[in-house]
Amino acid sequence: MGIQERKEREKERRRQQIMVAAKRVFSEKGFNKTTMEDIAKEAELSPGTLYLYFKNKEELYASLSLRILQYLHIRVTHVNKETTLSPDQKLSALMEAMYDVYDFDPLIIINMFHLQSSETLKNLSESLLEEIKELSQKSIGAIAKIFKEGIDNGIYVAQHPVALADIFWSMFSGVVLWEASKKIISPDKDYLKSTLATAFELFERGIRNPD
Amino acid sequence: MGIQERKEREKERRRQQIMVAAKRVFSEKGFNKTTMEDIAKEAELSPGTLYLYFKNKEELYASLSLRILQYLHIRVTHVNKETTLSPDQKLSALMEAMYDVYDFDPLIIINMFHLQSSETLKNLSESLLEEIKELSQKSIGAIAKIFKEGIDNGIYVAQHPVALADIFWSMFSGVVLWEASKKIISPDKDYLKSTLATAFELFERGIRNPD
Amino acid sequence: MGIQERKEREKERRRQQIMVAAKRVFSEKGFNKTTMEDIAKEAELSPGTLYLYFKNKEELYASLSLRILQYLHIRVTHVNKETTLSPDQKLSALMEAMYDVYDFDPLIIINMFHLQSSETLKNLSESLLEEIKELSQKSIGAIAKIFKEGIDNGIYVAQHPVALADIFWSMFSGVVLWEASKKIISPDKDYLKSTLATAFELFERGIRNPD
Amino acid sequence: MGIQERKEREKERRRQQIMVAAKRVFSEKGFNKTTMEDIAKEAELSPGTLYLYFKNKEELYASLSLRILQYLHIRVTHVNKETTLSPDQKLSALMEAMYDVYDFDPLIIINMFHLQSSETLKNLSESLLEEIKELSQKSIGAIAKIFKEGIDNGIYVAQHPVALADIFWSMFSGVVLWEASKKIISPDKDYLKSTLATAFELFERGIRNPD
DNA sequence: GATGAATGAGTATTCATTCAT
DNA sequence: TATGAATGAATACTCATTCAT
Numbered sequence: 024m025g026i027q028e029r030k031e032r033e034k035e036r037r038r039q040q041i042m043v044a045a046k047r048v049f050s051e052k053g054f055n056k057t058t059m060e061d062i063a064k065e066a067e068l069s070p071g072t073l074y075l076y077f078k079n080k081e082e083l084y085a086s087l088s089l090r091i092l093q094y095l096h097i098r099v100t101h102v103n104k105e106t107t108l109s110p111d112q113k114l115s116a117l118m119e120a121m122y123d124v125y126d127f128d129p130l131i132i133i134n135m136f137h138l139q140s141s142e143t144l145k146n147l148s149e150s151l152l153e154e155i156k157e158l159s160q161k162s163i164g165a166i167a168k169i170f171k172e173g174i175d176n177g178i179y180v181a182q183h184p185v186a187l188a189d190i191f192w193s194m195f196s197g198v199v200l201w202e203a204s205k206k207i208i209s210p211d212k213d214y215l216k217s218t219l220a221t222a223f224e225l226f227e228r229g230i231r232n233p234d
Numbered sequence: 235m236g237i238q239e240r241k242e243r244e245k246e247r248r249r250q251q252i253m254v255a256a257k258r259v260f261s262e263k264g265f266n267k268t269t270m271e272d273i274a275k276e277a278e279l280s281p282g283t284l285y286l287y288f289k290n291k292e293e294l295y296a297s298l299s300l301r302i303l304q305y306l307h308i309r310v311t312h313v314n315k316e317t318t319l320s321p322d323q324k325l326s327a328l329m330e331a332m333y334d335v336y337d338f339d340p341l342i343i344i345n346m347f348h349l350q351s352s353e354t355l356k357n358l359s360e361s362l363l364e365e366i367k368e369l370s371q372k373s374i375g376a377i378a379k380i381f382k383e384g385i386d387n388g389i390y391v392a393q394h395p396v397a398l399a400d401i402f403w404s405m406f407s408g409v410v411l412w413e414a415s416k417k418i419i420s421p422d423k424d425y426l427k428s429t430l431a432t433a434f435e436l437f438e439r440g441i442r443n444p445d
Numbered sequence: 446m447g448i449q450e451r452k453e454r455e456k457e458r459r460r461q462q463i464m465v466a467a468k469r470v471f472s473e474k475g476f477n478k479t480t481m482e483d484i485a486k487e488a489e490l491s492p493g494t495l496y497l498y499f500k501n502k503e504e505l506y507a508s509l510s511l512r513i514l515q516y517l518h519i520r521v522t523h524v525n526k527e528t529t530l531s532p533d534q535k536l537s538a539l540m541e542a543m544y545d546v547y548d549f550d551p552l553i554i555i556n557m558f559h560l561q562s563s564e565t566l567k568n569l570s571e572s573l574l575e576e577i578k579e580l581s582q583k584s585i586g587a588i589a590k591i592f593k594e595g596i597d598n599g600i601y602v603a604q605h606p607v608a609l610a611d612i613f614w615s616m617f618s619g620v621v622l623w624e625a626s627k628k629i630i631s632p633d634k635d636y637l638k639s640t641l642a643t644a645f646e647l648f649e650r651g652i653r654n655p656d
Numbered sequence: 657m658g659i660q661e662r663k664e665r666e667k668e669r670r671r672q673q674i675m676v677a678a679k680r681v682f683s684e685k686g687f688n689k690t691t692m693e694d695i696a697k698e699a700e701l702s703p704g705t706l707y708l709y710f711k712n713k714e715e716l717y718a719s720l721s722l723r724i725l726q727y728l729h730i731r732v733t734h735v736n737k738e739t740t741l742s743p744d745q746k747l748s749a750l751m752e753a754m755y756d757v758y759d760f761d762p763l764i765i766i767n768m769f770h771l772q773s774s775e776t777l778k779n780l781s782e783s784l785l786e787e788i789k790e791l792s793q794k795s796i797g798a799i800a801k802i803f804k805e806g807i808d809n810g811i812y813v814a815q816h817p818v819a820l821a822d823i824f825w826s827m828f829s830g831v832v833l834w835e836a837s838k839k840i841i842s843p844d845k846d847y848l849k850s851t852l853a854t855a856f857e858l859f860e861r862g863i864r865n866p867d
Numbered sequence: 868g869a870t871g872a873a874t875g876a877g878t879a880t881t882c883a884t885t886c887a888t
Numbered sequence: 889t890a891t892g893a894a895t896g897a898a899t900a901c902t903c904a905t906t907c908a909t
Binding site for chain 5: 696701702703704705708
């Protein structure tokens with residue numbers, strides 16, 4: 024391993040260290056109430072160091088959202104590669120993946136919507152924004168591919184596959200968000216998983232062609 | 235009309251005046267970048283006056299979300315009152331109502347999710363929070379009632395009506411949010427209404443029992 | 446006196462209050478080492494209030510320099526108005542005025558050079574910069590007018606009056622600055638006034654035509 | 657050449673390398689907006705290395721001003737050595753030298769005044785300050801010597817030679833500074849050299865005794 | 868000597884909120 | 889009621905300087 028490479032690896036480790044700390048603090052306090060000093064303390068670093076790895080607070084925040092997109096993309100791509108699966112089986116696998124995405128980081132979906140507010144996006148660097156765009160499109164594209172197969176097979180309704188992918192993703196995140204906010208409004212109930220299951224079931228029936 | 239009542243009415247008029255101004259400014263700049271002075275200027279009032287009618291910035295913001303809930307509630311209740319309509323016709327009317335909710339205030343849906351972040355909710359007065367809770371539950375309940383009729387009639391799947399209502403609302407807001415963020419990510423496309431139509435169509439097919 | 450006018454006057458009073466405090470602190474600590482909080486404390490105001498009257502630190506600083514230009518302009522204009530004076534008498538009066546400019550605010554000349562560094566000028570508001578430009582030009586123009594009379598009379602050398610005014614002003618501020626820095630380097634001597642007198646004498650002989 | 661000496665020479669070379677880089681960056685950005693990292697990059701060194709050769713930023717800056725004093729001193733001493741020249745010829749040579757000083761480093765004159773602000777001088781090491789003092793005095797002394805000859809010869813006015821030297825230097829730097837700031841204030845004119853020529857001409861006539 | 872990652876003190880600026888009028 | 893001048897706490901970000909390697 025060359026010196027160059029070792030340094031690169033070390034740098035990535037620091038980024039991860041900061042992101043882990045940031046995730047903890049952002050999750051607990053939300054974006055506005057979290058200070059860079061909070062994060063620095065949590066990461067056992069000085070505030071200045073954070074800026075060696077992230078341009079500013081927004082960009083640190085956004086990089087957290089990027090991780091879930093990366094995870095999603097990997098999972099969905101993986102599903103697509105399983106050529107032996109039927110569209111129905113792939114859809115099942117996709118739903119399974121969505122549960123995992125949720126478990127991977129339940130709070131970060133809420134962050135993603137914060138991220139996607141124009142207020143935030145405008146402060147990101149061109150390169151990070153580009154990365155987010157690209158990953159979003161790829162992920163939605165990969166989901167759409169699953170639907171396309173089903174549509175081509177005639178077992179799913181003849182809708183535009185990307186539109187279906189958008190709806191699938193919207194429904195997923197809409198449910199997650201809505202259940203999260205319900206949890207605040209009436210903290211004693213936690214229906215998320217079952218609501219999600221019902222939503223998926225309903226979605227599946229919705230896209231299926233009547234035989 | 236007594237003096238008391240006239241005063242009350244006058245006060246309500248001012249609240250509305252402020253809310254109209256606030257909506258304009260929040261819609262344009264988002265929550266964080268909007269200052270109370272911006273709103274005061276837009277309302278042609280002084281900053282101090284705003285605090286005579288709203289406890290703080292968060293509460294002013296939240297009251298805007300309350301309006302859309304009120305509007306939604308009125309519309310859905312109205313649908314429910316039409317006893318001559320079949321469940322299917324009511325569902326159509328409900329969808330129609332959702333389009334109107336969106337048209338009533340496209341950006342405020344995004345605000346609603348901001349509202350529901352714990353960060354914000356914690357700063358609201360007990361009474362306002364109570365009002366939001368109640369109205370949310372009533373609205374969801376009214377939507378659930380429509381589904382319940384269909385389920386009881388056997389034309390909709392035997393799911394818990396409230397779960398269906400939640401999914402319906404989640405899907406609606408999920409699509410609105412996702413399309414809004416896509417507009418920023420890939421600004422050249424604006425599919426909202428058609429995506430929404432597809433989503434509703436799919437939802438309808440999803441909940442319908444196979445004959 | 447109308448309310449409008451009284452407010453205006455009150456506002457001007459506050460500006461002066463801040464400028465007086467700022468001058469004291471800047472003189473003592475220099476631009477960089479002076480904090481806005483220092484000034485606020487000296488003015489017995491809060492830091493935020495400073496920003497109600499001055500856009501930023503640089504602009505507060507620049508406004509101090511503007512005062513000396515204003516003073517200079519008034520004095521020189523006054524000299525020009527004395528139509529009964531000969532060019533020589535006017536030149537004497539001008540020199541007198543320069544001594545007073547110096548006494549008015551000995552340290553602020555140094556500030557003026559700080560001001561005129563491009564570093565600083567770039568941060569000023571368009572309007573303030575405009576004001577500085579205009580006042581500079583007017584002042585130099587007024588000085589030039591004195592020389593022009595002498596030139597037209599044939600008692601001063603046939604140089605461009607504005608060039609003479611520039612040199613006069615340059616020599617004045619050059620001497621002030623140089624003596625100020627010498628005071629730091631060898632704090633035991635204070636030749637300023639006599640050096641200035643010699644400089645003026647020399648200048649006068651320099652511009653005078655041989656009879 | 658011993659090892660000691662070679663090391664010394666190497667060290668001096670590095671100092672020069674850094675100063676050349678520093679001059680470029682300071683000239684472009686001014687003192688405050690220049691960072692040590694900027695200079696390090698320009699010098700193709702690391703920030704830490706700069707501190708091996710200069711105590712701190714101020715001292716690096718000051719050492720640049722020292723160079724021009726050194727240059728000035730060399731030139732003026734050289735003029736003095738030319739015993740065959742008349743005072744008038746020496747004065748001409750001095751003026752020539754000043755043009756060269758200006759050409760040597762037009763912006764550094766402005767820096768010199770920054771240097772001489774008490775704000776900066778207070779942070780310099782005793783030894784550097786001493787060096788600056790000494791060189792200033794020597795340079796002024798050398799200039800004064802030229803004037804003294806003329807005075808002794810009776811062709812220049814009977815003023816204190818050091819006072820004349822101070823005025824000469826003040827006028828020179830005053831004109832340079834003023835023209836530099838005018839360039840910012842009214843960027844369309846660039847009279848420097850001609851103003852300087854007029855100033856020198858005027859100075860010469862000013863110091864000359866009427867025959 | 869040279870490096871450059873890490874430091875952390877230092878501060879200009881903002882803006883929700885208050886309160887004397 | 890309404891005002892709007894004043895407040896002052898709060899914080900993102902910078903950068904000269906250090907020091908382990």
